[in-house]
Amino acid sequence: MEVLIEQILAQLSDLPEPKLREVLHFVDHMKQSTLNAETMTASEEPLLAIAGMLSGEPLSAQAIEAELYNS
Secondary structure (H helix, E strand, O other), X not given: OHHHHHHHHHHHOOOXXXXXXXXXXXXXXXXXXXXXXXXXXXXXXHHHHOOOOOOOOOOOHHHHHHHHHOO
């Protein structure tokens, strides 16, 4: 990892200040999204919130229609 950090720093040293600000913004965004992903609960994660809903027997078109329209 040390080598990777050194490579990144070497590349950054060639960038003009406006690009360095963009990089800083990007790194902040990456850190925040990583923290959010680590602290997200199953109820907050859209795919996990519906996990298991599609398990079980498949429904026929008539069963779906009956469920949707209470017929």
